[in-house]
Amino acid sequence: MKIHKYDTVIVGAGGAGMRAAIESTKRSRTAVLTKLYPTRSHTGAAQGGMAAALANVEEDNWEWHTFDTIKGGDYLVDQDAAEILAKEAIDSVLDLEKMGLPFNRTPDGTIDQRRFGGHSRNHGEAPVRRSCYASDRTGHMILQTLYQNCVKEGVEFFNEFYVLDLLMQDVDGVKKSAGVVAYELATGEIHVFQAKAIIFASGGTGKFFKVTSNAHTLTGDGQAAAYRRGLPLEDMEFFQFHPTGIWRMGILLTEGARGEGGILRNKDGERFMEKYAPVMKDLASRDVVSRSIYTEIREGRGCGPDGDHVYLDLTHLPPEQLDAKLPDITEFARTYLGIEPYTDPIPIQPTAHYAMGGIPTNVEGEVLADNTTVVPGLYAAGEVACVSVHGANRLGTNSLLDINVFGRRAGIAAAEYSADAEYVELPEDPARLVVDQVERLRTSTGTERVATLRTELQECMDANVMVFRTEQTIKTAVEKIAELRERYRNVSIQDKGKRFNTDLLEAIELGNLLDLAEVMAVSALARKESRGGHYREDYPNRDDVNFMRHTMAYREVGADGSESIRLDYKPVVQTRYQPMERKY
Amino acid sequence: MSTPTLDKHSAALDAAENGAAHLIKVTFRIRRFNPEVSEDASWQDFELEIDPKERVLDALHKIKWDQDGTLTFRRSCAHGICGSDAMRINGKNRLACKTLIKDINPQKPITVEAIKGLTVLKDLVVDMDPFFQAYRDVMPFLITKGNEPTRERRQSAEDRERFDDTTKCILCAACTSSCPVFWNDGQYFGPAAIVNAHRFIFDSRDEGGEQRLEILNDKDGVWRCRTTFNCTDACPRGIEVTKAIQEVKRALITRRF
Ligand SMILES: Cc1cc2nc3c(=O)[nH]c(=O)nc-3n(C[C@H](O)[C@H](O)[C@H](O)COP(=O)(O)OP(=O)(O)OC[C@H]3O[C@@H](n4cnc5c(N)ncnc54)[C@H](O)[C@@H]3O)c2cc1C
Numbered sequence: 001m002k003i004h005k006y007d008t009v010i011v012g013a014g015g016a017g018m019r020a021a022i023e024s025t026k027r028s029r030t031a032v033l034t035k036l037y038p039t040r041s042h043t044g045a046a047q048g049g050m051a052a053a054l055a056n057v058e059e060d061n062w063e064w065h066t067f068d069t070i071k072g073g074d075y076l077v078d079q080d081a082a083e084i085l086a087k088e089a090i091d092s093v094l095d096l097e098k099m100g101l102p103f104n105r106t107p108d109g110t111i112d113q114r115r116f117g118g119h120s121r122n123h124g125e126a127p128v129r130r131s132c133y134a135s136d137r138t139g140h141m142i143l144q145t146l147y148q149n150c151v152k153e154g155v156e157f158f159n160e161f162y163v164l165d166l167l168m169q170d171v172d173g174v175k176k177s178a179g180v181v182a183y184e185l186a187t188g189e190i191h192v193f194q195a196k197a198i199i200f201a202s203g204g205t206g207k208f209f210k211v212t213s214n215a216h217t218l219t220g221d222g223q224a225a226a227y228r229r230g231l232p233l234e235d236m237e238f239f240q241f242h243p244t245g246i247w248r249m250g251i252l253l254t255e256g257a258r259g260e261g262g263i264l265r266n267k268d269g270e271r272f273m274e275k276y277a278p279v280m281k282d283l284a285s286r287d288v289v290s291r292s293i294y295t296e297i298r299e300g301r302g303c304g305p306d307g308d309h310v311y312l313d314l315t316h317l318p319p320e321q322l323d324a325k326l327p328d329i330t331e332f333a334r335t336y337l338g339i340e341p342y343t344d345p346i347p348i349q350p351t352a353h354y355a356m357g358g359i360p361t362n363v364e365g366e367v368l369a370d371n372t373t374v375v376p377g378l379y380a381a382g383e384v385a386c387v388s389v390h391g392a393n394r395l396g397t398n399s400l401l402d403i404n405v406f407g408r409r410a411g412i413a414a415a416e417y418s419a420d421a422e423y424v425e426l427p428e429d430p431a432r433l434v435v436d437q438v439e440r441l442r443t444s445t446g447t448e449r450v451a452t453l454r455t456e457l458q459e460c461m462d463a464n465v466m467v468f469r470t471e472q473t474i475k476t477a478v479e480k481i482a483e484l485r486e487r488y489r490n491v492s493i494q495d496k497g498k499r500f501n502t503d504l505l506e507a508i509e510l511g512n513l514l515d516l517a518e519v520m521a522v523s524a525l526a527r528k529e530s531r532g533g534h535y536r537e538d539y540p541n542r543d544d545v546n547f548m549r550h551t552m553a554y555r556e557v558g559a560d561g562s563e564s565i566r567l568d569y570k571p572v573v574q575t576r577y578q579p580m581e582r583k584y
Numbered sequence: 585m586s587t588p589t590l591d592k593h594s595a596a597l598d599a600a601e602n603g604a605a606h607l608i609k610v611t612f613r614i615r616r617f618n619p620e621v622s623e624d625a626s627w628q629d630f631e632l633e634i635d636p637k638e639r640v641l642d643a644l645h646k647i648k649w650d651q652d653g654t655l656t657f658r659r660s661c662a663h664g665i666c667g668s669d670a671m672r673i674n675g676k677n678r679l680a681c682k683t684l685i686k687d688i689n690p691q692k693p694i695t696v697e698a699i700k701g702l703t704v705l706k707d708l709v710v711d712m713d714p715f716f717q718a719y720r721d722v723m724p725f726l727i728t729k730g731n732e733p734t735r736e737r738r739q740s741a742e743d744r745e746r747f748d749d750t751t752k753c754i755l756c757a758a759c760t761s762s763c764p765v766f767w768n769d770g771q772y773f774g775p776a777a778i779v780n781a782h783r784f785i786f787d788s789r790d791e792g793g794e795q796r797l798e799i800l801n802d803k804d805g806v807w808r809c810r811t812t813f814n815c816t817d818a819c820p821r822g823i824e825v826t827k828a829i830q831e832v833k834r835a836l837i838t839r840r841f
């Protein structure tokens with residue numbers, strides 16, 4: 001075991017982690033630990049764009065953007081945070097441009113903007129062009145630009161280091177973070193990083209679903225580590241299902257395709273979104289569109305031999321426009337489906353896409369230990385965190401924005417904190433939990449296989465807690481997850497070695513997914529209403545009297561070692577917008 | 585309302601929508617290496633039943649998950665965007681997640697081995713550090729002088745288009761590890777680093793062109809390129825790698841970019 005000491009440690013090198021690192025490296029001795037090489041992070045998969053009311057192409061302002069974000073989140077958004085997001089969006093895009101990001105340009109050389117779901121002019125009047133973009137690889141360009149600037153600033157990376165535990169200490173009755181424990185993929189060696197400030201920026205957790213736009217590596221490691229150390233997870237029942245994933249594969253086709261004029265059609269060729277969202281049509285918010293698609297499918301208007309998908313139709317758009325604005329996604333259709341999007345509609349279905357919930361933080365990125373108490377020195381930003389700017393449903397282009405605005409804020413806050421703070425003493429035998437976990441898996445002779453359990457988990461999640469949920473389906477999921485968690489104790493791996501043991505890490509990642517799936521299902525069961533991405537057929541309406549509040553889920557360990565989940569609730573911060581019925 | 589497109593389905597769309605899996609037997613012949621077990625690399629055959637519309641990456645997963653958990657490779661996004669899984673498939677550098685089994689003659693054994701020119705660490709995993717070092721050496725970031733503008737820098741759509749191709753790079757190393765010059769001499773920057781230098785040299789906002797050209801004028805720089813086009817063939821992002829290298833060479837001669 002090796003011990004390292006840094007002022008600031010950042011876990012994750014996606015957009016949020018690298019945006020934070022650029023700030024904190026200038027101000028404090030910083031190490032970035034990442035399980036992937038930075039440029040492999042899933043931020044690079046983002047396509048459509050990043051929202052900011054630059055008003056480069058038409059009238060717009062950050063107040064409208066704030067409103068859209070709150071409405072899009074079905075009023076579960078903390079309004080003070082949404083206001084910061086929308087205000088700082090403008091500088092955040094300009095900062096990226098100055099760092100070198102090659103945005104698409106307007107004829108007069110400014111950053112070009114396009115339409116995106118849920119973003120509107122003057123509180124819902126009509127769609128507005130707010131998304132700043134670089135072709136359909138905006139995330140790729142953000143990730144590359146941030147990495148380039150990390151190279152420029154000399155950011156210190158520990159690549160292929162998997163953080164598996166968060167070290168917490170009780171200091172005079174205050175819960176503080178002391179460091180993290182990481183597993184080095186190349187050697188199997190275990191490292192303890194002691195740090196005054198720690199930022200979790202480890203991304204999402206979509207891999208507990210089967211049809212998902214998320215990478216294999218998005219397994220919620222950060223959320224799980226915090227949760228196991230007694231920190232709450234906020235609003236985990238809210239997961240976004242993006243309307244347009246490639247049928248059965250889940251690979252994302254950006255909403256920008258509809259922003260450019262693409263249309264969703266059922267088997268009769270009908271533009272069905274006109275029925276469900278007369279004003280915004282195909283550009284209504286994602287939860288609305290995903291439910292509409294499944295309603296079409298359920299009512300027998302789905303496409304294909306099994307009627308289990310619908311079409312994204314781009315065939316009426318000029319090929320030059322597709323080549324210029326949507327080259328990557330049209331190539332996905334060619335590569336993976338063998339069809340030509342100039343002339344064929346693309347078979348799509350909703351795909352599990354984005355975790356609105358996560359580790360609760362305030363607007364400085366400080367992690368909360370309960371509804372109000374911060375954990376000094378501990379920060380989170382990006383998809384792993386819940387600020388909450390996305391509430392019950394995130395608007396497209398608001399996450400690339402979130403990672404930049406709150407990544408930057410967390411980076412500055414953490415570095416400033418570590419400038420004055422003392423190290424918190426490491427607990428005795430700091431790597432114990434990880435060493436035990438690794439040893440147990442490496443020597444286990446159990447009969448269960450990781451892949452089998454993971455497949456069963458994913459199938460269960462898709463069937464029971466996706467776009468439509470009921471008490472019954474969620475209970476089925478809760479029971480199944482409990483069974484899988486029990487069987488997980490008996491899991492074994494084949495690779496017993498130290499070098500690049502991805503077999504071992506997949507087993508650990510599965511453990512994280514199981515913990516988080518349970519939190520999601522239990523939180524969903526208790527929320528007896530429908531709001532944003534959480535739709536209960538047995539409670540189809542939003543219930544502001546009982547549920548205008550954030551879920552806070554805690555792991556409880558009984559005296560006998562038994563585990564359970566305790567749910568608590570946190571009020572939503574409301575400033576100027578009163579909840580209204582959501583119509584698009 | 586109906587549309588012309590939906591009235592007549594193309595054969596390709598019909599095929600794409602046919603969900604029934606039709607499994608075929610495929611042999612994967614994989615180059616294994618694990619110094620914890622043996623100093624020598626060797627080929628190992630795996631047989632599996634798989635739908636040929638699936639990716640090579642899906643096949644590798646099936647092998648790892650159902651047959652041999654020790655099989656080791658990198659991957660993340662599974663759709664050609666993160667650059668993790670460049671490997672030699674049937675002797676050609678490709679991304680496993682962007683290669684469909686049906687497209688690489690599954691009637692015969694499909695060979696899979698690590699990319700060449702970088703040290704193999706285990707099975708299909710190579711040491712990427714020298715590759716990223718070459719990238720860092722070309723100063724891959726925007727260099728500007730003078731005061732920052734308050735708003736964005738202006739750039740015409742035309743100027744933006746000038747370097748569009750090389751912004752697509754995902755640093756997968758398929759090009760560099762297909763280059764015979766690089767195989768013989770690991771000191772050569774390799775195509776990927778030059779592609780990333782190109783991305784800045786031809787960006788109208790950048791003012792570091794001279795510095796970068798000096799670096800590339802080095803004995804291990806662009807002049808080593810012998811225009812074999814392997815890199816362009818290998819690039820999964822369709823970047824015209826050789827052309828980019830040629831443009832950098834020309835800029836070195838004319839100092840115009
Ligand atoms: C296909 C797709 C398209 C999208 N398009 C858009 C869009 O157009 N606009 C928009 O606003 N949003 C979009 N999103 C959402 C947005 O891209 C993501 O939410 C956002 O990029 C997440 O960034 P992040 O930095 O939080 O995480 P990531 O980019 O996922 O990075 C996570 C980092 O954490 C590291 N990590 C994870 N676990 C560990 C561990 N245990 N130890 C050490 N390191 C670890 C990883 O190595 C990685 O570096 C899209 C998402 C997807 C999937």
Ligand code: SF4
Pocket residue numbers: 752753754755756757758759760775776779818819820821822823825
């Ligand atoms: S130029 Fe192409 S082949 Fe080379 S690293 Fe970039 S994406 Fe990969």
Ligand code: FES
Pocket residue numbers: 658659660661662663664665666667668669670679680681682
């Ligand atoms: S797994 Fe990301 S490029 Fe293949």
